[in-house]
C-alpha cells in the first residue's frame with residue numbers, strides 16, 4: 043500500500059496494537075454497513091491510509107438526551123472503530139470535551155472561522171418559546187445550529203430527534219421541536235444533510251458515514267453524495283411543511299422484517315402473544331405484540347447493537363419502529379397492530395395530530411410488499427398503501443387455526 | 447466581588463449553566479440553571495401506559511433504564527401488578543449494568559479531567575509510572591505505548607476534545623506519573639463502560655434505550671448461553687473496579703484532600719431505594735429507602751412527601767404541587783437570577799431541598815447498617831458500611847463518616863457504590879440460574895385492570911427518580927416525572943432556599959474567576 047510506514051493509519055495501528063488482518067476485517071464490516079460488497083475492504087483500507095490530517099468536527103447537542111453520544115461510545119474500543127473516529131478532530135463535543143463555558147465556546151468560533159469542518163447534530167431542533175427552549179451560553183440552540191451549518195461541508199443528523207424532531211416532536215409537541223433538515227430549509231441553508239434515524243443512532247452508521255465522507259470521497263462532499271447510494275424519505279412537518287430527507291440506502295433501504303431471524307416463524311404463523319412466554323423462549327415472531335419491523339427500514343438485524351451483541355427483537359421486544367419518521371405518533375400504541383386500531387375505535391388510539399402523518403406519511407409498507415411478494419426499493423417516501431396493509435392484517439387475524 | 451459563570455457546563459448529560467458570586471476567592475452565592483425544556487410529560491398524555499415505558503426513558507440517554515423501570519413500576523403500582531421473581535432479578539441485573547456503566551464513565555470520562563491532566567502526563571517517567579502503579583495497587587497498562595500515543599496526539603497540533611482547556615490551572619496537582627496512570631485507565635474505562643452495556647444489550651436489546659422491562663415484568667427470556675454472557679461480563683467489570691476504579695480513587699485522594707473541606711451542600715439525603723429484594727419492601731432494598739437529615743437516623747419517605755415549586759422556574763403552572771397533581775405549563779421569561787432562571791422545578795422532600803445520588807444512597811445504607819440491620823446475607827458481598835469504613839481508614843479519618851459530606855466524599859461514594867453493586871450483580875446471576883434450574887419459568891404478568899393511579903419510585907445512578915401516572919380507561923390522563931437532576935440542580939423554592947448544588951457551591955474557594963475549576967468540579971460531582 044502507498045506510504046506504508048509513513049502514514050497516520052499505520053501509526054495508529056501500531057500504537058493500538060491492531061493487526062492488519064483485524065483491520066481489514068473491520069473495513070469489510072464497514073463496507074457491509076454501506077451496502078457495498080465486503081471485497082471492498084482493501085479499497086477502504088487504502089483510502090484510510092491515504093487520509094490527510096484530521097477533519098475538524100463540531101458535535102452539537104440540541105434538545106437531546108445525550109443518548110446518541112452514549113451510543114457512539116459503544117463502538118469497538120480501543121481498537122478498530124475508534125481508529126476511524128480518530129480521523130475526526132472533535133473540537134466541540136459538550137459531553138466529552140475537557141473545556142467548559144467560555145473556553146468551550148471559543149472552540150466553536152475558531153472552528154467556524156477556519157472552515158472545512160463538518161457538523162454532527164444530536165437532538166431535536168428546539169424552536170418553542172421563540173427558540174428559548176434551548177439556551178447554550180445564553181444563545182438560542184437554533185442560532186447555534188444555523189451558524190455552524192452555514193459554513194459546514196456537511197451536516198450529519200444523528201438519531202431520530204435530529205432527523206425529524208423524534209419523540210420530542212410527538213403530539214402535541216409542546217416544545218415545538220423539529221428536525222435539522224426542516225430547520226435548515228426554513229433558514230434557506232443548503233448545506234447537504236445526511237440523516238441517520240433510530241433512537242439513539244447506531245454508532246456503526248456514523249463510522250460508515252465518516253469513512254465514506256472523509257476517506258472514500260476524500261472529504262469532497264460532492265463526491266460523497268455521488269459515490270453513496272441514497273434513499274429519499276419525505277414527510278410533512280406540522281410547522282415547516284414538506285421535507286425530503288437523504289439517507290444512505292445501504293443502511294435504510296431494507297426493512298427490518300426482511301432481515302429478521304424470526305421471519306421464518308412469521309411465515310409459519312408462529313407468534314408470541316404474551317411476553318416472557320414459552321413462545322418467546324422458542325423465538326417466535328413478535329408481530330402480534332405489535333412489532334413494527336415490517337414497516338421500518340433500517341438494518342438493525344444485520345448490524346445489531348452494542349458491538350453486535352444483540353438487538354431489540356432478539357431480546358424479546360417488538361421493534362417499536364424508532365427508525366421510522368415521527369415514530370412515536372406513527373407507531374404507538376406500540377403493542378398494537380394497525381388492524382387492532384382499526385377494529386377498535388377507527389384510529390381512535392392514534393394521536394389526533396398524527397392521523398394525517400400516518401396516512402400521508404412514511405410508514406413504508408414493506409409488509410404488503412412482502413406479503414405480495416414484491417420488493418421494496420428506491421424511493422419509499424410516497425406513503426404506505428394503508429388499505430392493503432390493513433387488509434393484510436385483517437386476513438392474518440381472521441385466519442383460523444393458522445396462528446399458533 | 448465578581449461573577450463567575452460556566453455556560454455550558456460540559457461533560458454532563460444535558461444543558462446546564464452555573465453562575466456564582468465570588469468575593470475574596472470564596473463563593474458567596476450560586477445559581478444553577480437547567481437550560482433545556484422538551485415536555486415529555488405533555489407528550490405522554492392520551493397514550494397507553496406501555497408506551498410510557500418505551501418513550502419516557504428517552505428523557506435521559508445515560509440513565510434510560512432507571513426511567514424505564516420507574517415508568518413500569520408506576521404502571522404496575524397503578525394496576526396492582528406484582529412482577530414475577532425472575533423479572534425482579536433480571537431488572538436488578540439490568541439496572542446494575544447501567545449503574546456500573548454510568549459510574550465508570552462518570553469517573554474517568556466526565557469527572558477525572560477536572561483533576562487529571564493528560565497533557566501533564568506527557569512528562570511522566572515511564573519506569574516511575576510502573577513503580578507508582580505497583581505501590582498504589584492499581585493495574586498496569588502499556589504505559590510507554592500510551593505515552594507515545596498521547597505525544598502523537600499532542601504533536602499533531604489538533605488536540606480534539608482536549609483542546610481549549612486551562613491545563614495550566616494550579617488546581618492540577620497530580621504528579622505526571624499518576625496523570626499517566628489515570629489517562630491509561632481513562633482509555634480502558636471506555637472499553638469497560640461498553641462491556642457493561644453489552645450486558646444491557648443481552649437483556650434489553652440495546653443501550654441506550656433498552657426494550658424489555660415492560661410493565662408486568664420482562665420480555666427477555668434468558669438462555670444458558672445468555673446467562674453465561676452476562677456472568678462473564680460482570681466478572682470483567684469486577685476486576686476493573688477492584689484493580690482500577692477503587693485504587694485510583696484512593697491514589698488520587700491524598701493529593702486533593704482539601705476537597706473534604708467544601709462542597710458538602712444541604713446535608714439532606716434522599717434515597718427512594720433501588721435493587722428490589724425478594725420481599726419487595728422499599729425499605730429493604732439492597733440500597734434502601736430513607737431520608738436522612740443529620741445524624742445516623744433515617745425517616746420514612748414516600749410519594750406524598752414531594753412538592754415542586756416554580757417561583758424561580760420558567761413555568762406558569764401552580765407552585766407547591768405534589769407530582770400526582772402536577773402540572774407543566776412552560777413559559778419562558780428572561781434569565782434573571784433574582785426572578786426566574788431555570789427550566790428545572792424546585793423539588794423538595796418534606797419541604798426541604800434534598801441531595802440525591804450515590805452519596806445519598808450510601809449514607810442511607812450506612813445508617814441502615816449502623817442501626818444493626820443486615821443488607822445482604824451473602825458474606826462475599828462487600829457492603830456499603832464496610833467499604834466506607836475501609837476508605838475512611840485509608841484516608842486517615844477512621845470513624846468520621848461526616849467527612850463524606852464533601853466534594854471528595856461525593857466522588858468516593860460513587861466509586862464505592864460501584865464496588866458494592868458489582869458484587870450484588872454476581873450474586874443475582876447465580877440466584878437467577880438457581881431459580882431457573884429449580885423450574886421457575888415465569889417472567890411476565892399480564893394486567894387485568896385498565897384504571898388506576900400509581901407512583902414508581904426508584905434510583906438512577908445519578909439519583910432518585912420518580913414517575914407518577916394516572917390511567918383511565920387504558921389512557922394516560924396525567925404523567926409527571928421527578929428526575930434525579932431535578933432534585934440536585936433545583937433552583938430556589940418559594941421561600942428562597944437554594945437547591946442542593948447551589949448550596950454545595952456556596953462556601954467553595956475559587957482561585958481564578960475566569961477559570962473556575964472548583965465550580966466545575968462541584969457541578970460534576972453530582973453527575974448532573
Ligand code: SF4
Nearest residue numbers: 302305327328333335
Ligand atoms: S414481525 Fe418483527 S419479529 Fe416478526 S419477523 Fe417481522 S421483524 Fe421479525
Ligand code: SF4
Nearest residue numbers: 342354361362364365
Ligand atoms: S429494531 Fe426497531 S426499535 Fe429497535 S432500534 Fe431498530 S428501528 Fe428501533
